Amino acid sequence: MNPEFFDRFAEALPSSGGLLLCTHRHPDPDGLGAVVGLSYLLEKKFGLQSELVLEGRIRRAENVAMRQLLEITALPKGGVDPADYNGVLVVDSQPGFSHTHPPGGLPILAVIDHHEGPRCEEGKEPPDYPFHWVNADYGATSTMVHVLMQHYDVEPDVRTATALFCGVRYDTNNLLRGATEFDERSFMELEGLADRRIIGAIDQPPLSRRYFQQMQEAMSACQDYGTLLLTLLGEVQSPESVAEVADWFLRLEGQQWSLAGGACDGRYQISLRCDMPDADAYPALRYIIGKDGSCGGHGRMAGGQISLADLSLEEIRERVCRRAVELFGLADVEPKFLVP
Ligand SMILES: [Mn+2]
Structure with missing residues (x-):
């Protein structure tokens, strides 16, 4: 410069x-x-x-x-x-x-x-x-x-x-x-x-009891599509915890996309992460959110939100799931729970 x-x-x-x-x-x-x-x-x-x-x-x-x-x-x-x-x-x-x-x-x-x-x-x-x-x-x-x-x-x-x-x-x-x-x-x-x-x-800050509870909810909700880990939660304690969940599952061995979502403060927060070298998370999340909300991102991470004012939690989760599966070509894959 x-x-x-x-x-x-x-x-x-x-x-x-x-x-x-x-x-x-x-x-x-x-x-x-x-x-x-x-x-x-x-x-x-x-x-x-x-x-x-x-x-x-x-x-x-x-x-x-x-x-x-x-x-x-x-x-x-x-x-x-x-x-x-x-x-x-x-x-x-x-x-x-x-x-x-x-x-x-x-x-x-x-x-x-x-x-x-x-x-x-x-x-x-x-x-x-x-x-x-x-x-x-x-x-x-x-x-x-x-x-x-x-x-x-x-x-x-x-x-x-x-x-x-x-x-x-x-x-x-x-x-x-x-x-x-x-x-x-x-x-x-x-x-x-x-x-x-x-x-x-x-x-290494002290963590609240609610934090561990949240992680347990995330564990039981995480669906494994192979190349995609999808964790679409209901109410979460903070928008940041959605990013934390996405980051956490990305540590699963092998290379995946990790998409997490959770409702907080009237919005459905969504975080997308990837550990493949040249992945571009922003356009991927742009597609997944579609016209329902907005997002931004950088390299292998992106975040966005959809307002809960016009769509219900269930509608949002259904749309996000459908578009993510479509984007990654996983429509024929039957997901398993990461922790059965
Ligand atoms: Mn920054």
């Missing part, structure tokens, strides 16, 4: 006043890491204060631990008076994605993201934000923020390095998934600066 492009980030910022940072609903470690990194850069280099506006609760145990241990504070969605701020910066997502709603009444100054999504797919020109950096060649948005910090000669402190490291680490599964040379460089550098005890505590 040429240095002049990064200079545009500085040009996009106001000279004073507060800023808001926004990421997707139920942020993951990469979204949180990118927020912490960007906030640090804004303060150290530009003397600007920024606050995270959080959409959706953080409930996955690892993400809760990361937020607590790194003391990541946030304003609730709806708790923001636009008059107090000069603009919004969006990370690890893009305005227009269905799970991302920047607070209204304020200009969007910057978008930094590594996801493919509806806008790329429609082949539209990206909207003209003052700083618009969307590049799927990065395995994590935290890497992009780290690269931006390096351009401005800002070295992260321990807390910031730990947050960014978690972002790179979880989004790339320790550099094993969709990582490029940029992610590798950031991973190595940040690891040396990060707090290992905090990383360990984020990695």
